Amino acid sequence: xxxxxxxxxxxxxxLLLLIPFIILVLxxxxxxIQTAVTGDFVNKGITLKGGSTITINQIDIVDVEELRLFLQxxxxxxxxxxxxxxxxxxxVSIAIDSDAQExxxxxxxxKAIADKYQxxxxxxxxxxxxxxxxxxxxxxxxxxLIIAFLxxxxxxxxxxRTIIPSxxxxxxxxxxxxxxxxxxxxxxxxLSTAGIAAFLMLIGYSVDTDILLSTRLLKRKEGTVMxxxxxxxxxxxxxxxxxxxxxxxxxxxxxxxxxxxxxIILFIGLLVDLIMTWIQNVGILRLYLEKKKx
Amino acid sequence: MLVIxxxxxxxxxxxxxxxxxxxxxxxxxxxxxxxxxxxxNPSPTSTPLAxxxxxxxxxxxxxxxxxxYQLTSNLKENRSLMLETxxxxxxxxxxxxxxxxxxxxxxxxxxxTSNLRKGLDLEGGTRVLLKPAEPIxxxxxxxxxxxxxxxxxxxxxSDVIVRAASDxxxxxxxxxxxxxxxxxxxxxxxxxxxxxxxxxxxETVFFGGKKDITYVCRSADCSGIDPRxxxxxxxxxxxxxxxxxxxxxxxxxxxxQAELTDKLTVLSEEGGSYLSDDIALYLDDKEVDRLRIxxxxxxxxxxxxxxxxxxxxxxxxxxxxxALKNMKRLQTIIITGxxxxxxxxxxxxxxxxxxxxxxxxxxxxxxxLVILSVITVVLIRYRKVKVVVPMISIIISEIVLILGFASLxxxxxxxxxxxxxxxxxxTGVDHLIIITDETLxxxxxxxxKKRIKNAMFIVMGAYLTTCAGMLPLWFAGxxxxxxxxxxxxxxxxxxxxVARPAxxxxxxxxxxx
Numbered sequence: 001x002x003x004x005x006x007x008x009x010x011x012x013x014x015l016l017l018l019i020p021f022i023i024l025v026l027x028x029x030x031x032x033i034q035t036a037v038t039g040d041f042v043n044k045g046i047t048l049k050g051g052s053t054i055t056i057n058q059i060d061i062v063d064v065e066e067l068r069l070f071l072q073x074x075x076x077x078x079x080x081x082x083x084x085x086x087x088x089x090x091x092v093s094i095a096i097d098s099d100a101q102e103x104x105x106x107x108x109x110x111k112a113i114a115d116k117y118q119x120x121x122x123x124x125x126x127x128x129x130x131x132x133x134x135x136x137x138x139x140x141x142x143x144x145l146i147i148a149f150l151x152x153x154x155x156x157x158x159x160x161r162t163i164i165p166s167x168x169x170x171x172x173x174x175x176x177x178x179x180x181x182x183x184x185x186x187x188x189x190x191l192s193t194a195g196i197a198a199f200l201m202l203i204g205y206s207v208d209t210d211i212l213l214s215t216r217l218l219k220r221k222e223g224t225v226m227x228x229x230x231x232x233x234x235x236x237x238x239x240x241x242x243x244x245x246x247x248x249x250x251x252x253x254x255x256x257x258x259x260x261x262x263x264i265i266l267f268i269g270l271l272v273d274l275i276m277t278w279i280q281n282v283g284i285l286r287l288y289l290e291k292k293k294x
Numbered sequence: 295m296l297v298i299x300x301x302x303x304x305x306x307x308x309x310x311x312x313x314x315x316x317x318x319x320x321x322x323x324x325x326x327x328x329x330x331x332x333x334x335n336p337s338p339t340s341t342p343l344a345x346x347x348x349x350x351x352x353x354x355x356x357x358x359x360x361x362x363y364q365l366t367s368n369l370k371e372n373r374s375l376m377l378e379t380x381x382x383x384x385x386x387x388x389x390x391x392x393x394x395x396x397x398x399x400x401x402x403x404x405x406x407t408s409n410l411r412k413g414l415d416l417e418g419g420t421r422v423l424l425k426p427a428e429p430i431x432x433x434x435x436x437x438x439x440x441x442x443x444x445x446x447x448x449x450x451x452s453d454v455i456v457r458a459a460s461d462x463x464x465x466x467x468x469x470x471x472x473x474x475x476x477x478x479x480x481x482x483x484x485x486x487x488x489x490x491x492x493x494x495x496x497e498t499v500f501f502g503g504k505k506d507i508t509y510v511c512r513s514a515d516c517s518g519i520d521p522r523x524x525x526x527x528x529x530x531x532x533x534x535x536x537x538x539x540x541x542x543x544x545x546x547x548x549x550x551q552a553e554l555t556d557k558l559t560v561l562s563e564e565g566g567s568y569l570s571d572d573i574a575l576y577l578d579d580k581e582v583d584r585l586r587i588x589x590x591x592x593x594x595x596x597x598x599x600x601x602x603x604x605x606x607x608x609x610x611x612x613x614x615x616x617a618l619k620n621m622k623r624l625q626t627i628i629i630t631g632x633x634x635x636x637x638x639x640x641x642x643x644x645x646x647x648x649x650x651x652x653x654x655x656x657x658x659x660x661x662x663l664v665i666l667s668v669i670t671v672v673l674i675r676y677r678k679v680k681v682v683v684p685m686i687s688i689i690i691s692e693i694v695l696i697l698g699f700a701s702l703x704x705x706x707x708x709x710x711x712x713x714x715x716x717x718x719x720x721t722g723v724d725h726l727i728i729i730t731d732e733t734l735x736x737x738x739x740x741x742x743k744k745r746i747k748n749a750m751f752i753v754m755g756a757y758l759t760t761c762a763g764m765l766p767l768w769f770a771g772x773x774x775x776x777x778x779x780x781x782x783x784x785x786x787x788x789x790x791x792v793a794r795p796a797x798x799x800x801x802x803x804x805x806x807x
């Protein structure tokens with residue numbers, strides 16, 4: 001069994017190379033459909049698209065932590081946060097931020113809260129909020145990302161002095177982000193600003209394994225190409241396993257929804273990175289080395 | 295080298311595990327009992343631990359915010375009170391404030407335990423609800439929001455959320471959340487429309503904003519306390535201080551000025567010749583300053599102009615602080631220009647952090663578990679305590695280095711920074727594993743120097759590539775991305791240039807034997 005896998009991995013790498021590209025195309029398809037159906041390429045949470053704030057002025061009967069848990073259980077798909085507002089050191093009201101923008105969503109939320117604490121109409125007020133980031137944010141981010149990938153490509157090009165490997169590094173990082181985004185969409189979680197940071201973190205992780213692989217394959221002379229791939233893989237898998245275990249532990253114990261989201265994205269991203277590095281990048285580099293030999 | 299850096303980091307964080315009782319003064323209201331007693335507003339640049347702390351009140355110890363507000367809640371008018379702070383004793387006389395309430399004019403918060411500044415996500419901040427004085431279009435609302443954001447950023451506040459809001463009746467509001475700022479400062483900065491105008495006679499020469507004013511000097515050589523006028527004592531016993539700063543006009547505005555000055559006549563007076571009319575500066579239709587125009591400027595298109603103004607206070611130091619504060623506000627307004635509409639402050643209160651109280655404790659707990667799990671995996675892989683101990687200590691020192699740097703430059707720890715720290719620690723482990731593997735498989739290459747060089751080649755490659763990826767996000771990205779990119783670049787730079795080479799040296803020493 002092990003030998004069979006090894007055999008396929010060593011000799012059918014051109015065929016295997018199709019897998020990451022099929023995944024990439026599927027991911028792009030998913031994002032395309034998502035955009036066509038919802039108008040947004042990702043499910044945006046309250047920090048990205050805005051929402052509403054319900055302010056309760058009856059504070060003596062409300063326990064903030066209890067309310068937070070109650071709402072998170074009842075509306076598990078929604079992005080809800082509970083904060084206290086104080087004046088001169090004393091809590092005067094409680095603000096419930098949520099991504100509810102439609103009247104029906106807001107009404108469901110207010111009804112749940114009002115029923116729980118038997119509030120009257122005068123005990124709370126509702127405000128609808130716009131996005132905290134503004135329309136230009138995504139445009140700016142995309143521009144910055146494109147420049148970022150270009151610069152990274154240039155740096156890798158200078159470092160290894162060959163074009164194909166540097167393209168492969170960029171391709172791996174890019175596919176990692178795209179595929180992770182599409183899988184993240186499928187989970188139905190709503191993306192927050194912290195989630196965006198998590199996607200950017202993937203660049204760092206992806207680059208680490210790819211540079212390791214490229215160096216071992218292109219700059220070292222000892223052993224055959226396959227021996228060098230396995231050597232790099234041993235190190236690379238240690239790196240990924242360590243990180244995956246650490247993230248797994250964090251996922252189980254962390255209470256904050258925001259950090260949980262960062263961890264989920266990193267977890268998906270690192271798994272995708274395994275495919276992108278050890279199948280896609282290895283495949284491209286081996287093709288390149290074979291061509292060079294001829 | 296690593297050790298030196300570590301000591302520096304710990305000193306600048308200055309963690310206080312004990313003795314952090316008491317409350318720290320956040321702000322002192324003007325002309326309040328507290329400011330009359332000589333308590334000064336904390337300087338915005340002082341580190342969290344250096345700010346003045348209240349220790350006792352009328353002989354009763356103050357250790358929590360609740361204590362303070364309880365002790366000061368039922369005060370009677372015209373009584374003398376004793377306040378002990380970290381700087382000494384004050385005698386306060388209670389009096390009614392502007393709204394008729396008896397209030398000491400002190401805003402306090404729980405004393406910080408280290409020099410790390412926590413951001414909006416972690417510590418909460420001031421929430422301001424603004425209402426446009428007249429109904430405005432959606433476009434104008436967006437312009438206003440962008441302008442407010444810029445105004446706060448230019449003023450030096452970066453941990454800010456500005457967003458549009460509306461109630462169910464359809465009325466528009468603007469909701470702002472800001473970390474680490476006093477309420478007075480925010481009120482003055484946000485409620486001004488900031489219509490800055492310079493006029494000669496009834497004709498406008500230039501407006502505030504980028505179109506007419508291309509540059510506003512904010513460095514020490516062309517802005518600050520006016521050396522020629524300085525501070526002087528006023529009739530009521532206080533001090534008045536003057537400030538000045540230079541601005542550069544656009545060519546168009548300079549031409550306009552030339553045209554207008556050309557019409558004026560030259561008057562000869564004591565001390566020189568001036569033109570018959572002054573340039574008057576208006577802020578929100580109120581005259582703030584009047585500048586005489588030298589006769590030699592008649593009809594000439596000058597592009598540099600000096601703006602001046604004043605501030606006042608009970609002592610000379612107070613006067614200087616007030617003048618510099620006014621200068622900063624005026625500079626901010628001139629740079630960012632006028633808002634499309636005047637805004638009224640509807641409500642201003644304190645909001646708790648969005649990440650909740652237990653967040654930091656939980657994060658620390660999870661961090662500990664994560665380190666344990668990393669130890670386990672690495673131990674299983676290498677089966678050598680000699681490898682694991684230096685590895686973990688390097689990771690922990692990298693995190694200490696970032697935090698030390700953060701408190702040194704006084705930047706707010708927020709979610710973006712936490713994300714940055716996670717990525718630095720994560721890639722840190724990656725790189726240490728690379729270094730270990732490169733050195734351990736060294737039977738083939740016997741030379742240690744060569745092995746470490748090989749390892750650092752990969753680490754440097756990954757470092758340079760990641761930096762290249764983060765730089766555009768730092769410069770071109772919006773708020774959150776900036777913070778993240780900055781933390782990441784600083785963190786991995788410390789890691790790659792200081793901590794990780796130290797690890798290579800350590801492992802060489804340990805494994806050579």
